[in-house]
Amino acid sequence: MTALFDMDGTLFAGDSQLRFARWILKRHGWRRLYLLWLIPMGILRALHIINTERMKRAFLAYAWGMRRETLLQECHQFVQEEILHILYPPVLERLRTHQHNGDTTVLCSASPDWWTQMVGQALGFTHTIGTPAALTARVSLMPGIPAPGNNKGANKLVRLAALGITSADIGYTDSAADLPMLSICRQAVLVNPKTSFASQVSGAEILTPPKGIRPLPFTLGCLLGI
Numbered sequence: 001m002t003a004l005f006d007m008d009g010t011l012f013a014g015d016s017q018l019r020f021a022r023w024i025l026k027r028h029g030w031r032r033l034y035l036l037w038l039i040p041m042g043i044l045r046a047l048h049i050i051n052t053e054r055m056k057r058a059f060l061a062y063a064w065g066m067r068r069e070t071l072l073q074e075c076h077q078f079v080q081e082e083i084l085h086i087l088y089p090p091v092l093e094r095l096r097t098h099q100h101n102g103d104t105t106v107l108c109s110a111s112p113d114w115w116t117q118m119v120g121q122a123l124g125f126t127h128t129i130g131t132p133a134a135l136t137a138r139v140s141l142m143p144g145i146p147a148p149g150n151n152k153g154a155n156k157l158v159r160l161a162a163l164g165i166t167s168a169d170i171g172y173t174d175s176a177a178d179l180p181m182l183s184i185c186r187q188a189v190l191v192n193p194k195t196s197f198a199s200q201v202s203g204a205e206i207l208t209p210p211k212g213i214r215p216l217p218f219t220l221g222c223l224l225g226i
Contacts, residue, residue: 003094004171005108006178011091014211018218024062053150061141068136094172116131131145168185171185172190179200
């Protein structure tokens with residue numbers, strides 16, 4: 001049996017990209033200067049002048065110039081001290097059941113693989129796929145993302161196929177962006193889905209663990225590092 005899992009909003013509440021930005025900004029306060037770059041880039045995104053992938057690359061500016069070793073150490077601590085403590089119990093229970101049964105488990109996330117790979121390793125996933133943001137000796141202003149690009153939507157199918165996975169027994173997600181991933185799954189489990197999304201997935205099982213966050217304060221707090 002093969003089980004596919006999204007990460008952000010599925011294994012835990014909120015976006016790990018925002019959470020990691022807050023982690024870095026709290027520990028390296030001067031890096032809040034990244035907002036001088038992020039705000040105009042956000043305006044360009046709102047005007048549809050740049051796409052989502054370029055915006056994601058621009059967002060990573062909070063780590064600009066950080067040494068590779070330092071970044072990876074921060075990622076490790078972030079996963080161990082934050083992510084592993086906010087997992088949704090019912091989703092973690094499903095993961096452990098799959099693993100106990102010897103199933104192939106795949107973590108497939110749009111978040112950068114800087115920390116996504118560490119989450120997958122810590123939780124014992126068979127395979128982990130994140131967006132492969134380039135990481136050199138020092139973090140560049142806009143880390144490159146190789147083809148097929150941001151690991152979202154249909155691009156997840158491309159990277160899953162590269163592992164030899166073209167069908168799965170069950171898929172877990174919170175987002176309509178994963179409709180392509182669910183299209184290769186015989187069964188879908190939706191985690192706190194919006195009504196419009198749930199209506200698009202016939203026969204899906206719904207899990208509703210408490211989110212524990214308010215979206216707007218959470219987002220603003222992460223962007224400001226507070």
